[in-house]
Structures are given as structure tokens and as C-alpha cells.
Amino acid sequence: MSRLSQFRLASPVDTTTYGEYHVTRRADDPRPLYRFTGRITEDGPTGFTPRAGRYHLYAGWFCPWSQRVTIARALAGLDDVVSVSYVDNVRDGRGWAFRELYGPDPVNGFTLLREAYEATEEGFDGHISVPTLWDRATATVVSNDFKGIGIDVGTRFRHLAEPLVVTYPERHRDEIEELDAWLGPAVNYGAAAAGRPGPDGARARAALLDAFATLDERLATRRYLVGSTVTEADIRLWVTLVRYDVGPNAHRAINPGLREYPHLWAYARDLYTVPAFRDTTDFESFTVPGAEVPDWHAPAARPPA
Structure with missing residues (x-):
């Protein structure tokens, strides 16, 4: 039995049971919608250093913000450096999930993307979004800030891969x-x-x-x-x-x-x-x-x- 075949898939979308997905925003909550904003740096305080095989990108084919990052990843020549997988195209109140259409989560075996967020912040109550950049080394979410992820993917791995195009030239x-x-x-x-x-x-x-x-x-x-x-x-x-x-x-x-x-x-x-x-x-x-x-x-x- 292959490793992926052992991973479970999420149950079908069920808005009757789980409701529609929404994010409750409170006026007194100063936290950003995209709560995780870690950056990949060579010697920065976060410790998220650019290494081959360390990071995985959870993306969505439907999502323009995800596609920004997957395009940048391809142009940076990172197919063998930063892995990628895709959530299902539809969601219910549980958020994005891994179903048969695109297969299971190949990294952690999560059935719901929410599990990655809860592994990073216990009791996470914010927005579950794609793209999400996951760090295998610390088993945490680095970022769900699509702008920062796109820039880091385009600039931080040039010692590991020859870019087809430098997409964020100084x-x-x-x-x-x-x-x-x-x-x-x-x-x-x-x-x-x-x-x-x-x-x-x-x-x-x-x-x-x-x-x-x-x-x-x-x-x-x-x-x-x-x-x-x-x-x-x-x-x-x-x-x-x-x-x-x-x-x-x-x-x-x-x-x-x-x-x-x-x-x-x-x-x-x-x-x-x-x-x-x-x-x-x-x-x-x-x-x-x-x-x-x-x-x-x-x-x-x-x-x-």
C-alpha cells in the first residue's frame, strides 16, 4: 500500500451539518485576516531558512491568490524545491478540505486544512485560506499572506534553483x-x-x-x-x-x-x-x-x- 493511499479524505461538503464557511470579524479584534505572516530569510529571527524540501504549499486551483504563488514558484524553478498540493474546490463551514478530486494531503495526512492552522495555533479561530505555506521542519504554518509568500518564493531560493525569470528584481x-x-x-x-x-x-x-x-x-x-x-x-x-x-x-x-x-x-x-x-x-x-x-x-x- 502506498503512503498516500493510507491518508484519509474529508467527507463530502455538507452545509446542512456544518453551515456555510464564514469568518467572524469583531471590531475589537486587531488581528489581521491573514494571521500568519512569517517570512523566509537566510538569517532572520524567524528561523525559516530557504532549504530544499523544507516547505510545502497548500494551494487551490480556483484561487487567484494561490495562482499568483504557483506561477511565481514555476518561474523561480522550484518544482523540486517547494512542493505543492491542492485542496478541493468547494467548502462548507469546516473550511477547505482534501477530497478525491485532487487527492489527500501528501505531507501530513490532514483531511481539513484547518488542522494545519490548529497545529500551529491551538484553538485557531481565524481565516482558513489558501495559499498556505507549511514548514516541515517545525510542523507549523509559516504564512497565509499570499503577497509575502509570492515574493519569498520568487527571491529566496536562487542558491538552490536557477530561475526562469527573476520576477521581483530590485x-x-x-x-x-x-x-x-x-x-x-x-x-x-x-x-x-x-x-x-x-x-x-x-x-x-x-x-x-x-x-x-x-x-x-x-x-x-x-x-x-x-x-x-x-x-x-x-x-x-x-x-x-x-x-x-x-x-x-x-x-x-x-x-x-x-x-x-x-x-x-x-x-x-x-x-x-x-x-x-x-x-x-x-x-x-x-x-x-x-x-x-x-x-x-x-x-x-x-x-x-
Whole structure:
């Protein structure tokens, strides 16, 4: 019997018994939503040093924040350095779980991701999220802060693996973060809000479409958002673009589609030709039932880098 076959799987989603998943936030609770924020450093106080085989990434195919990290992991050449596994696409009040679709937890044999959090903090009462970075050496969660995980994956293991692309180069970090301060609220978070009714939805929709128009103009003369190669800025934007027309805009409630912005749409398709982007994408995991997936294989004429 194989080691994995001995691991149990979670029972099916059961909202009747366990309810819907939600996080109770109290006004008097100062703790962040993403409570674990450890960083991988060579000689820092945390002791989370970059070593091959030490870390495991719990991810979700459906999740844009997870995909940001799995893309960065692939571009950093870490397939044999940082392992990865996937939780099921649906959850109930117990949070994310390991079921037959993607198999058991290969590291700890947990049936619920919650068990990793409770192993780290007894009585954990916060948000159970993916991506989650697990440390085999201390048997604890390092972080569920997707931004920090993505940067560390892209920068801390270069002595162990040759990166395909340096996604967070020092000379471009300020510009990457300036773009994130704008595109995070307007696009990454704004896409879902833009499809909602009422004045808040209208404001989000206006900000999103204005961002798309500005990006379309920017990408008319440059292949990537920053510099001459793919960076963290492209990764952060793309995971929302790939979900836009099959998720928040599946019923074209926001606009006729990403194709309305030809340079932005060509840019998105161009990135899809990169294996790190394409191979970490599972449309079935995040496409709204009945939505038509655009032709991501259509040729994309782009300016030279």
C-alpha cells in the first residue's frame, strides 16, 4: 500500500451539518485576516531558512491568490524545491478540505486544512485560506499572506534553483508596488465588486473599466507592465484577467468582455503562452456554470520586450 493511499479524505461538503464557511470579524479584534505572516530569510529571527524540501504549499486551483504563488514558484524553478498540493474546490463551514478530486494531503495526512492552522495555533479561530505555506521542519504554518509568500518564493531560493525569470528584481520593486497599490483595489478586488448592484457596484465598475482603459493604452507600446520581462506585477494582474470573462463578467454584466481592450486582451493571451501561467490554470475550477471560455489560444501580436 502506498503512503498516500493510507491518508484519509474529508467527507463530502455538507452545509446542512456544518453551515456555510464564514469568518467572524469583531471590531475589537486587531488581528489581521491573514494571521500568519512569517517570512523566509537566510538569517532572520524567524528561523525559516530557504532549504530544499523544507516547505510545502497548500494551494487551490480556483484561487487567484494561490495562482499568483504557483506561477511565481514555476518561474523561480522550484518544482523540486517547494512542493505543492491542492485542496478541493468547494467548502462548507469546516473550511477547505482534501477530497478525491485532487487527492489527500501528501505531507501530513490532514483531511481539513484547518488542522494545519490548529497545529500551529491551538484553538485557531481565524481565516482558513489558501495559499498556505507549511514548514516541515517545525510542523507549523509559516504564512497565509499570499503577497509575502509570492515574493519569498520568487527571491529566496536562487542558491538552490536557477530561475526562469527573476520576477521581483530590485530595480523594479518600487514600480511593482506602486502598480499594486492602484491595480489591487481597482482590478484584483474591484472585478468582483464591479458586478454588484447599487452605488458601490457602480463606483467599482467605473474604477475597473478606467483601469482597463489605462492598461490598454500602456500595453499598446510595451510587452509587459514593468521592464522587459515578466515580473510580479504581471502575475498579480493576470490572475484576475484570466478569471474575468468566466467569473465576475461571465454574464457580461460589467462590459462586453476583455476583448473590448485589444492590447490588454492580447497581453493576457501572450502570458498564457508561458507554461508557468498556462499550466497553473484550470478553467473548470473557476468558470461560472454556462459561461463560455474565450479563445485563449488565439495568436497575440505584441510589441517586442
